Amino acid sequence: xxxxxxxxxxxxxxxxxxxxxxxxxxxxxxxxxxxxxxxxxxxxxxxxxxxxxxxxxxxxxxxxxxxxxxxxxxxxxxxxxxxxxxxxxxxxxxxxxxxxxxxxxxxxxxxxxxxxxxxxxxxxxxxxxxxxxxxxxxxxxxxxxxxxxxxxxxxxxxxxxxxxxxxxxxxxxxxxxxxxxxxxxxxxxxxxxxxxxxxxxxxxxxxxxxxxxxxxxxxxxxxxxxxxxxxxxxxxxxxxxxxxxxxxxxxxxxxxxxxxxxxxxxxxxxxxxxxxxxxxxxxxxxxxxxxxxxxxxxxxxxxxxxxxxxxxxxxxxxxxxxxxxxxxxxxxxxxxxxxxxxxxxxxxxxxxxxxxxxxxxxxxxxxxxxxxxxxxxxxxxxxxxxxxxxxxxxxxxxxxxxxxxxxxxxxxxxxxxxxxxxxxxx
Amino acid sequence: xxxxxxxxxxxxxxxxxxxxxxxxxxxxxxxxxxxxxxxxxxxxxxxxxxxxxxxxxxxxxxxxxxxxxxxxxxxxxxxxxxxxxxxxxxxxxxxxxxxxxxxxxxxxxxxxxxxxxxxxxxxxxxxxxxxxxxxxxxxxxxxxxxxxxxxxxxxxxxxxxxxxxxxxxxxxxxxxxxxxxxxxxxxxxxxxxxxxxxxxxxxxxxxxxxxxxxxxxxxxxxxxxxxxxxxxxxxxxxxxxxxxxxxxxxxxxxxxxxxxxxxxxxxxxxxxxxxxxxxxxxxxxxxxxxxxxxxxxxxxxxxxxxxxxxxxxxxxxxxxxxxxxxxxxxxxxxxxxxxxxxxxxxxxxxxxxxxxxxxxxxxxxxxxxxxxxxxxxxxxxxxxxxxxxxxxxxxxxxxxxxxxxxxxxxxxxxxxxxxxxxxxxx
Numbered sequence: 027x028x029x030x031x032x033x034x035x036x037x038x039x040x041x042x043x044x045x046x047x048x049x050x051x052x053x054x055x056x057x058x059x060x061x062x063x064x065x066x067x068x069x070x071x072x073x074x075x076x077x078x079x080x081x082x083x084x085x086x087x088x089x090x091x092x093x094x095x096x097x098x099x100x101x102x103x104x105x106x107x108x109x110x111x112x113x114x115x116x117x118x119x120x121x122x123x124x125x126x127x128x129x130x131x132x133x134x135x136x137x138x139x140x141x142x143x144x145x146x147x148x149x150x151x152x153x154x155x156x157x158x159x160x161x162x163x164x165x166x167x168x169x170x171x172x173x174x175x176x177x178x179x180x181x182x183x184x185x186x187x188x189x190x191x192x193x194x195x196x197x198x199x200x201x202x203x204x205x206x207x208x209x210x211x212x213x214x215x216x217x218x219x220x221x222x223x224x225x226x227x228x229x230x231x232x233x234x235x236x237x238x239x240x241x242x243x244x245x246x247x248x249x250x251x252x253x254x255x256x257x258x259x260x261x262x263x264x265x266x267x268x269x270x271x272x273x274x275x276x277x278x279x280x281x282x283x284x285x286x287x288x289x290x291x292x293x294x295x296x297x298x299x300x301x302x303x304x305x306x307x308x309x310x311x312x313x314x315x316x317x318x319x320x321x322x323x324x325x326x327x328x329x330x331x332x333x334x335x336x337x338x339x340x341x342x343x344x345x346x347x348x349x350x351x352x353x354x355x356x357x358x359x360x361x362x363x364x365x366x367x368x369x370x371x372x373x374x375x376x377x378x379x380x381x382x383x384x385x386x387x388x389x390x391x392x393x394x395x396x397x398x399x400x401x402x403x404x405x406x407x408x409x410x411x412x413x414x415x416x417x418x419x420x421x422x423x424x425x426x427x428x429x430x431x432x433x434x435x436x437x438x439x440x441x442x443x444x445x446x447x448x449x450x451x452x
Numbered sequence: 453x454x455x456x457x458x459x460x461x462x463x464x465x466x467x468x469x470x471x472x473x474x475x476x477x478x479x480x481x482x483x484x485x486x487x488x489x490x491x492x493x494x495x496x497x498x499x500x501x502x503x504x505x506x507x508x509x510x511x512x513x514x515x516x517x518x519x520x521x522x523x524x525x526x527x528x529x530x531x532x533x534x535x536x537x538x539x540x541x542x543x544x545x546x547x548x549x550x551x552x553x554x555x556x557x558x559x560x561x562x563x564x565x566x567x568x569x570x571x572x573x574x575x576x577x578x579x580x581x582x583x584x585x586x587x588x589x590x591x592x593x594x595x596x597x598x599x600x601x602x603x604x605x606x607x608x609x610x611x612x613x614x615x616x617x618x619x620x621x622x623x624x625x626x627x628x629x630x631x632x633x634x635x636x637x638x639x640x641x642x643x644x645x646x647x648x649x650x651x652x653x654x655x656x657x658x659x660x661x662x663x664x665x666x667x668x669x670x671x672x673x674x675x676x677x678x679x680x681x682x683x684x685x686x687x688x689x690x691x692x693x694x695x696x697x698x699x700x701x702x703x704x705x706x707x708x709x710x711x712x713x714x715x716x717x718x719x720x721x722x723x724x725x726x727x728x729x730x731x732x733x734x735x736x737x738x739x740x741x742x743x744x745x746x747x748x749x750x751x752x753x754x755x756x757x758x759x760x761x762x763x764x765x766x767x768x769x770x771x772x773x774x775x776x777x778x779x780x781x782x783x784x785x786x787x788x789x790x791x792x793x794x795x796x797x798x799x800x801x802x803x804x805x806x807x808x809x810x811x812x813x814x815x816x817x818x819x820x821x822x823x824x825x826x827x828x829x830x831x832x833x834x835x836x837x838x839x840x841x842x843x844x845x846x847x848x849x850x851x852x853x854x855x856x857x858x859x860x861x862x863x864x865x866x867x868x869x870x871x872x873x874x875x876x877x878x
Contacts, residue, residue: 095822096829100766100780133819239774298767299833301776328833329820334760338767340526341724345768350727354526393559394755394837396521396865397872403522407725407754411820412838439822446823 027068027421028052034073034387035401037080038377040364042356044401049078051383054421059379069423071416077388077401080375081140081417082332083366084320085291086232086270088146088168089155090118090126091323092133093446098325103238103300111325115147117452122445123148127155128433129442130330134161135430137331137411140384140419141366141374143232143268143291143320145205150191156200160424160432162384164370165192166205166232169220173213182223189227199420203230203268209253210241218260230266230370232291233257236279237271238302254279263288268369270320272310273303280306284313289369292361294338296322304346307339307353318366319358331411336362340406355406387416453494453847454478460499460813461827463506464803466790468782470827475504477809480847485805495849497842503814503827506801507566507843508758509792510746511717512658512696514572514594515581516544516552517749518559519872524751529664529726537751541573543878548871549574553581554859555868556756560587561856563757563837566810566845567792567800569658569694569717569746571631576617582626586850586858588810590796591618592631592658595646599639608649615653625846629656629694635679636667644686656692656796658717659683662705663697664728680705689714694795696746698736699729706732710739715795718787720764722748730772733765733779744792745784757837762788766832781832813842 029051036059038045048063049056058065098110123146134142141162144152149165156163167188169181185204192202206212206220217233224231236242236253245253254275257263265287272283272290283290292305310317319339321330336358343353367375374382388405390396392413395404417425424432455477462485464471474489475482484491524536549572560568567588570578575593582589593614595607611630618628632638632646643659650657662668662679671679680701683689691713698709698716709716718731736743745765747756762784769779793801800808814831816822818839821830843851850858 092819093823095834096824096826099826099829099833100770100777102776106776129819129822136819295767298771299776301770301774303774304771324834328829331820331836334763334836337760338764341721341764342768342771344526344727345724345730348727348729350528350532350725351526391865393518393555393562393861393865394757396555397519397869398522399872399876400522400525403525403754407525408521408750410757410760410836410838412836435819439817439819443823446825450825 028065029069029071029418029421029423030063030065030067031071031073031078031387034076034078036078036377037401040376042359042402049377051418051421054383056377056379056381056383071387073387075391076415077390077405078377079386079388079405080363080377081384081386081419082138082362083318083370083375084134084139084142084330084332085268085289085318085366085369086293086320086322087142087144087330088323089130089142089144089152090123090146091325092130092442093122093126093449094325095328097450103302106300114449117449118147120148120151122449124151124155125442125445127152128159128438130324131155131159131161132430132435132438133330135159135417135424136414137333138386138388138414138417139330139332140386140417141370141372145232149188153188153192153195153200157195157197158433160419160422162199162419164201164203164230166203168205168207170207170211171213171216172211178216189229203232206231206233208234209245209256214256214260217257217262221260221262224266230268232268232270235269235272236274239274242274252276252279254282258282258286271297271302271305273297273305275306280309280313280315284310284315289316289318289365291318291320292339293320293322294342295335296326298338298342300326304342307343308347316365316368317361318369319362332362333405333409333411333413336406355402358406359402383421384419386414386418388413389415454491455495455497455844455847455849456489456491456493457497457499457504457813460502460504462504462803463827466802468785468828475803477844477847480809482803482805482807482809497813499813501817502841503816503831504803505812505814505831506789506803507810507812507845508564508788509744509796509801510560510565510568510756510758511694511715511744511792511795512719512746512748513568513570513756514749515556515568515570515578516549516572517751518556519548519552519868519875520751521754523876529728532726540875543875544573546574546577548875550577550581551868551871553578554585554864556750557581557585557587558856558861558864559756561585561843561850561858562840563759564812564814564840564843565756565758566812566843567796567798571658575614579614579618579621579626583621583623584859586845586848588625588845590627590629590656592629594631594633596633596637597639597642598637604642615655629658632657632659634660634667635671635682640682640686643683643688647686647688650692656694658694658696660697661695662700665700668700678702678705680708684708684712697723697728697731699723699731701732706735706739706741710736710741715742715744715791717744717746718765719746719748720768721761722752724764724768726752730768733769734773742791742794743787744795745787758788759831759835759837759839762832781828784832785828809847810845812840812844814839815841
């Protein structure tokens, strides 16, 4: 399969150069970029007046939580979790997760996300949905051990089951990673064990760390150190770890994270909506940490729109430290693309020859994207997910001119509604 | 002209009740709401599975600044103003303002705004654009006097010219109001004069107040009181005043504003992007002040999307005071609709019999708006302007199924691009 994208305006390379050029895709790679390419291709797309951008990499979500979108908002975190989210999650069935994941996959394709990192339950069902959808994914079973050895073993067995399921799919674009939930739900012994397993099986790890102030205070009371220090002490943090949130970090934590090479997946919408706090972006960047962008689950966002997330990130940090120069458009665009790729050691997140063909075409022929002075500014500050016209992952067109090709959109919308209503009535 | 909207899900009345009903529009009013209406109508719209919402009321913008969208971002306020905005504004021609306004009007129609309040230059040109577009508007010439009597007189003459121009149009939906720029650019004597003129001609007033910390400090150094106290002392504040921003307010300021009946037009995106600060929403609401919502100009936003603005407002205040219960979905929805109508004493901002037919239809048949558990939550936290399918103002359909009917969209996009490029090369 080959695709020729003609006459587009490309966001080229790591430095986000804006160039007019054609782009040729063979199999799953971008193989040529240049003016007036004459390659014959299976599909030719005219991108005249349109922007060809790397697809977005959403480094932290819980895809099947689309089923809980709008179920509970504007509540204290513990009330939200204990009264609304956890009781409903306890009633989840495998098939719910399948349909919730498919709905989420549909939303991601329609808003230009090409790769995501997930932590949830019944992850083989999410893997099935990802397989059908055509997206690239890193999937983890969320392990909650609570210092209970037997529970810990069961969680690891489930992780292995998912790992095996994913490996049997034999698709490079669907990957397994370990997902211990958080230092406040997993003991240091358990986390050490997970670290050893990740080393042994050469898998990545993702974990929630320091999302709320209370959680950090509790860990400090229990262990006499911060969650990050605790993780550091047991040798948990390496460059294969994606830390979700990292809101309440002290100076020492930031140094540790930067030195370890671990990535912080920043979730501005969720941190704002749940009133968790503001991640210290300036300090993390200053220390050289890798910061990527993410939406978190739709119960606390409530969408998966990475374009919206970029604007939120830029605006939040500016007002938080009263400095309009921080989190400039290019910085947050990189967080949403190449920094996510760096976290995953993925040959994507940029438009260049040899990179994976994970890219999107954005339609700028709209009033809110005119006049065109600055492409990156428009994408970060004025566009939204609905402006994405075409989504290509691994060299395959998943959406063309807003029409999803990989599966039946209407059926997913209807079925997800049905499943959600059934779930809420249980 | 009559319109029958069948089978819609209505956001009904001040309390935002969600009801399934038909809605009948005669001339410029909603005349009937009920199940199975049999009225014969010039146009019948099937809104099955769709949401019928009051249109949004954007209470502070500078419409023609669409021409400067993305020209300068991520800069210190004074650098932004002095090096980028003001030198360009100095080169503006009347026809630039016309095309910039038309581009802005197009964007508002496409994102569900039905009424807006504007302050800028060459406002007769904006009035022309508003006339063509079909929107409802309150237009002011931004008067900057700087304590210079002669300059003050010229500004008032220009305001009168605009007032006369607007009144000659003879359209109820296009209104004039006075627009003294700010207490730091207009002397107390000048502001007193404007107050008298507003009383005499029975016009409203809009003014920037306490947007930045520096501005408040300067006024305090000069007058020994806050900008709000200064305005109060000269009898400026009444319930016909719309204060843009109100970011840096002390306790006394908040009491004064609430007591006066003046409205604060809140601009979260602009206040965040320019790092101006966070308006004290909790305190203003507690004191009973009327707070409406606004986008400000697109040079500091960078769009006019009130759906995005609602989410920003909700999220900003939650994280700022670390309380997820503040700025709940209904509160910000009201800010974007009925509170704006209250500010303008306009019989709109709600769906009810007898109200002006200023309403929109939102398409919920999209992955990011499914499953449907809570309509207001979806509108505030998950929707964006592109989900607006139909826009009706003053009983006229301006957009149907995303197609703008009142003027030629393509022509405006092209012309605005041309005008902006010419402006930047001057």
